Amino acid sequence: KxxxxxxxxxxxxxxxxxxxxxxxxxSGHRSVSWYQQTPGQGLQFLFEYxxxxxxxxxxxxGRFSGRQFSNSRSEMxxxxxxxxxxxxxxxxxxxxxxxxxxxxxxxxxxxxxxxL
Amino acid sequence: xxxxxxxxxxxxxSEGASLELRCNYSYGATPYLFWYVQSPGQGLQLLLKYxxxxxxVQGIKGFEAEFKRSQSSFNLRKPSVHxxxxxxxxxxxxxxxxxxxxxGTGTRLQVFP
Numbered sequence: 001k002x003x004x005x006x007x008x009x010x011x012x013x014x015x016x017x018x019x020x021x022x023x024x025x026x027s028g029h030r031s032v033s034w035y036q037q038t039p040g041q042g043l044q045f046l047f048e049y050x051x052x053x054x055x056x057x058x059x060x061x062g063r064f065s066g067r068q069f070s071n072s073r074s075e076m077x078x079x080x081x082x083x084x085x086x087x088x089x090x091x092x093x094x095x096x097x098x099x100x101x102x103x104x105x106x107x108x109x110x111x112x113x114x115x116l
Numbered sequence: 117x118x119x120x121x122x123x124x125x126x127x128x129x130s131e132g133a134s135l136e137l138r139c140n141y142s143y144g145a146t147p148y149l150f151w152y153v154q155s156p157g158q159g160l161q162l163l164l165k166y167x168x169x170x171x172x173v174q175g176i177k178g179f180e181a182e183f184k185r186s187q188s189s190f191n192l193r194k195p196s197v198h199x200x201x202x203x204x205x206x207x208x209x210x211x212x213x214x215x216x217x218x219x220g221t222g223t224r225l226q227v228f229p
Contacts, residue, residue, distance in 0.1 A: 004159075033215050043206065043219035056214045090159055094215050105215055107152070107159040 001027055004093050004108035012114045018079040021111045025072050025093030031055075032074040033105060034066060037088040046089075049074055050096055078113075086115045118143045120209050122220035129197050130228050137192040137223050139207030148210035149190040150217065151181055155203045163205075166190065177201070202227045 005024045013019050025032050034046040045058040049068035066076040072093070078085055088110045094103035119142040129135055141147055148167050152160040164175025171183040181192045190207060204224045208217040 031215050033217075035217075035219075042221050043208075043217075045216045045218070048215050050215075056216045058216070092160075092215070096215070103215060104150075104162060104165055105217065106162065109159045 004091055004106055006089075006091050006108040006111050008111060009109065010112050010114075012116065013081050014116050015081055015083060017081050018077060019081060019113060020075055020077045021089055021091075021113075023074045023076075023091030023093075023108060025074070025091075026106055029093035029095055029106075030072055031094045031096035031103065031105075032068055032072060033092045033094075034074070034076050035090045035092065036060075037090060037110070038086070043090070046076065081115045083115050086113060088112050118147075118209050118211065118218045120207050120218055120220035122205075122207055122223050124223045125221070126224045126226070128226040128228060131199050132196050135192075135194045135197045135201070135225070137205050137207075137225070139190045139192065139220060140188050141190060141207070141209045142188065143209055143211070145211070147190075148212075149181075149183060150208040150210065151175065151179070151190075151192050152206045152208060152219075153203045154206065154222075160206065163192070197225075197227055199227045199229060201225060 007022045031050045033048040037043045047066050048056040052068045063079045068074045090110045092105035092107045094105045121140045150165045151163040163179045166183045204222045206222045207220040
């Protein structure tokens with residue numbers, strides 16, 4: 001079974017632009033979460049989607065948004081990019097057999113975003 | 117609020133030596149605890165997890181961790197480290213009704229031959 005895939009793997013943007021990152025979960029997984037990883041702040045939770053609904057959101061500005069499609073694939077968007085948005089963006093998926101949460105999550109390789 | 121503390125930023129061990137990486141958590145209820153490993157330029161790989169039951173959990177690659185409620189700890193151990201274990205290790209805590217994980221700051225493990 002294929003793992004979590006993220007596209008693109010690397011991205012260079014300039015300040016003020018917007019970017020869309022894509023995540024395809026493991027087949028059969030219904031929950032997708034996004035994390036930002038930076039040297040200064042570490043791994044921080046962005047948001048979580050289950051059955052096309054945002055179930056939880058981290059403490060990030062409204063420039064960060066996401067969505068989930070009916071096939072469980074997810075995208076996240078960052079508008080008006082800032083230098084500080086440079087980071088590794090990780091996507092994780094889980095089976096979410098129930099809506100109870102705390103399932104084991106499997107991470108993708110990440111998208112490395114550089115904002116110039 | 118949930119939080120995770122990994123007191124050791126960087127640990128260096130010799131190949132074949134034993135290893136213990138520390139993790140302390142703060143959570144009001146029974147926590148869901150995880151250890152992940154990240155190699156340079158890679159995503160996170162799950163080593164092991166604790167949801168309930170036996171407090172000593174076995175994971176992949178010969179790792180184990182012990183949940184100690186009285187100490188709010190979930191330390192990761194390996195009896196004999198291999199050079200390929202060099203990586204960054206993250207402890208994380210989760211909760212019911214969400215897949216949201218709170219991660220510690222990570223411990224970078226360096227292994228000398």
